[in-house]
Amino acid sequence: MKRIRLTDPGHPDFARAWRLYKESFPVDERRRLNSHRRIMLRSIYHFDVVMDHNVFIGILLWWDFESVRYIEHLAVVPTLRGMQHGERILRHFLSESDMPVWLEVEPPDNELRNRRVGFYRRVGFTLNEHDYTQPAYEKSSQPVPLLVMTYPEAITEPDIRFFCRQYHPLLTDYSLAGA
Template identity: 30%
Template sequence: MNLRLSLSDPTTADFEKVYALYQQAFPVDELYPKELLFSHFNEASNEFWSIYDDQKWVGLVYCMTEKDLTYVGFLAIAPELRGEGYGSATLALVKEKYANNRVCLLIEEVSDKYADYEARKKRFSFYQKNGFQSAGFKIAEYDVHYDFLVATGQSLTSAEYLSLINHYCGPEYAKVVNSHVVD
């Protein structure tokens, strides 16, 4: 495996498949509005990466950075390539690329009150195996509850994350996303 990240935006040849995977891999109620997502392509602090294994396109990762905090907003591997180690390798690559930053992400809340509890436990285990731990708080966005994870050995406060996401969303979309701490 020889992974690399390549910036992607609506002008790059691979963007159609990147955006299609983004729409397919995540529930509709977790996707950012297209206008919000597309408004950040020219900002160095928001990077939509295509993931390649040599010349083979394998997926996407979208990162948002504020100061020394990098939030992995979206990570998806092409369905036919899942289970081959690309997700783990991509997380290692992201942590290496943003080595001077605290790297964090959200996963759907792990609780037995959800019908897909076993899948959520498996997802949490995947991230633990790849060097992430609970940050000690939960976040809700679009009324979806998430567990907040940070790279092992790192920490952050909910206020730092809320600053990052509200800055990213701007006043108009911050009301729509409605990111807030939950119990």
């Protein structure tokens, strides 16, 4: 299994990765294509397609911040779900660095969301019950109340506040000045 970082929407693998992205995440939890075109140019942002024996199996979109690796989106091709590809992608990602890893999940208030939280727990993530809101990725979107899961350990309320103060401006810099 390997990840290929894309920096150009003209890359041959981008179209299928973009379809998976749009199919896998609600509109308020994703960026538009024009925003992605700009954000993909940032050195700290990674739009990775995941291949296994030359077969496209998923995407991993993440940020390499100073003090944390932040997974913005992870998705596996629907016909390949339930085959441990997501777990393999995450375990490989976690093995690459000693930095803490954060990701967001919807509150586990139904069966699908519970399964999603369970999946991340099996990989070693901790669900943090602190109040958290994902910033609006687009000016026309709304912020989304979510929860944060972290690896390798739990975080505190001040950690959440620091993350929001330090990194949310980078996630929501709609103009991406200095990209």
